[in-house]
Amino acid sequence: MQRPAKWIFSESEKLAAMTVVIGFEGSANKIGIGIIRDGEVLSNPRRTYITPPGQGFMPSDTARHHRAVILTVLKEALEQAGLKPADIDCVAYTKGPGMGAPLVTVALVARTVAQLWGKPLLGVNHCIGHIEMGRLITQADNPTVLYVSGGNTQVISYSERRYRIFGETIDIAVGNCLDRFARVIKISNDPSPGYNIEQMAKKGSQYVELPYTVKGMDVSFSGILSYIEEASHKMLSSGQCAAEDLCFSLQETVFSMLVEITERAMAHCGSKEVLIVGGVGCNLRLQEMMGVMCKERGAKLFATDERFCIDNGAMIAQAGWEMFRSGQVMELEDSWITQRYRTDEVEVTWRN
Amino acid sequence: MAATDGDRNAETGQLEFSLEVPFPSVREATVALRSLAPDGEPRRGGISKQLAVTGSTLSVRWSADEARILRVSVSSFLDHLALVAETMEMFGPPVAQ
Incomplete structure (x- = not known):
């Protein structure tokens, strides 16, 4: 078909030219399915398993x-987006890291609908999903990333097509430390143990000294947990x-450690941006402490709220969107899930 | 769905079990196979599972050292199969290729 010299597209042609990706996430206790169309979140329903x-x-x-x-949840995602399966260009799901049985459950549905609808399937690294969603929402260009959740604690910086891990926990994740402390003193898991600790910490007045365990660029939380x-x-x-x-003292201690290693990574990289992602990232006290450090260094802090910090389907769709647009493909037989999958194993084909 | 008893193979000494699952068409049987096949058995050794499609039937054959391991694998496979079948019912039929 011949186009006029100055191309004019109708609204429907524009929509057809956009890339729509559906993302499936279920690596921990949240199950979420989100749909993204060129950077716009069309739907992102989620359910949480609360014990x-x-x-x-x-x-x-x-x-x-x-x-x-x-x-x-899948039905809701399609209905809220107002889309039919035929409108979708690619199906993305969490390949790992995470808990095996929940990962398989979600991957089974993703594989099945990808085949039923005749769409390509892409396996996404969960950590990359968090980073790409954070970058999309905050528009942070090249931030030092603090990724903090119930299963992961990493300080990450991008270089040469990899998200490189500058520092990480050498035992349990910071969120796991908080969750397990919540269990010890029987704090409710609804909506999340971390949220309830954060609320209780606001009423704390006495600081109980706890071990402070930064080891070079790494941190350790298991000793703090045993101690407290x-x-x-x-x-x-x-x-x-x-x-x-105790809630107050635990937060102040572990968050100080995280701010310290983030600052050191920024100094190494000459970075002027910090992005906090992962479930613990919606803690406002952590954001406040990080903000103070950033202000002192003349850097900018980027963070998101619970819709996108906490595991969700849209983050997998967004990373899948980047992978799909940069030409990545995956054969169905290679779509096995993996409990261990490091952030730096992924070649970032969509950034320079 | 048809299944054989978990019998011990006299030659290999292995426990064997097989399952045949009919689907409406070859296409649907193949979708199920390709959804169920990628994840290997979680434990290394002691069990093997083979999936195949013949006509519109999905057949699965297990071979295991111990009844306990076999039971866990078969039971988890049935859970997965039910989820795939339900997904196909709600979001199928498959588009024309």
Whole structure:
């Protein structure tokens, strides 16, 4: 077809030229499906598996939760976006890292609909999903990234087609430390243990000194957890301090450690931007502390709220969108899930 | 759906189990196979599983050292199969190729 010298597109032609990606996420206790059309979030429904106070979420129970709701969430995602399967260009799902059974549950549905609808399938690294969603929402160009969640704690900087890990936890994730402390003192897991610790910490007044464990560019949280577990039993029963004081002290300690290693990574890279992603990233006290450091260095802080910080489908769609647009393809037989999948294993084909 | 008993193969000493699942068409049986095949058994060794499509039937054959491992694998496969079948019911039929 011949086009006039100055191309004029109708509204429907413009929509047809855009790339629509649906993303499936379910690597932990959230199941989310989101649809992205060229940087616009069309829908992003999500469900959370919430366990009783004192209990964590086990892989098989979590998979059962996801299994029970995934098809309803998929229907919602399509309806809210006002799209038919034919409008979708690519199906993206979380390949890893995460818990095996929930990952498989979500991958099964993604593989099946990709085939039913005749669309290409792309496996996304969960951490890359967080980074790309953060970059999209905040428009941060080349930030030093602090990725903090229940399963991951990493300071990341982009260089030469990789998101390189400058520092990370050497044992448990910061969110895992917070979640497990919440279990010790039986704080509710609804909407999340971290949110409830954050609210209680606002009422804390006494700082209880805890171990501060930064090791070079890395951090360690398991010792802090053991220490505060023991201290909480003693101090709470004897009335030496309140649960609120412990929440406050734990947050101040672990967040200071994270700000310290983030600042050091910025100094290494000469970076003037910080982006916080991951579930712990919606903690306003962490954002506040990071903001103080950024101000001192003349840097800019970027963060998102719980819609995009906490695991969701749109983040997988967004990373999938970048991968798809840069020409990545995946054969169906290569779509196995993997519990371990480091951020720096992925070649970032969509950035210079 | 037809299944054979978990019998011990006299030659190999392995426990064997097989399953045949009919689908409306070859296309749907193939979709199921390709959705279910990519993830290997979580444990290394002690069990193997083979999937194949003949006509519109998906057939699966297991071979395992112990009944316990076989039972876990078959049971999880059935869960996965049910999810794939339900997805096909709600979001199918497959578009023309």
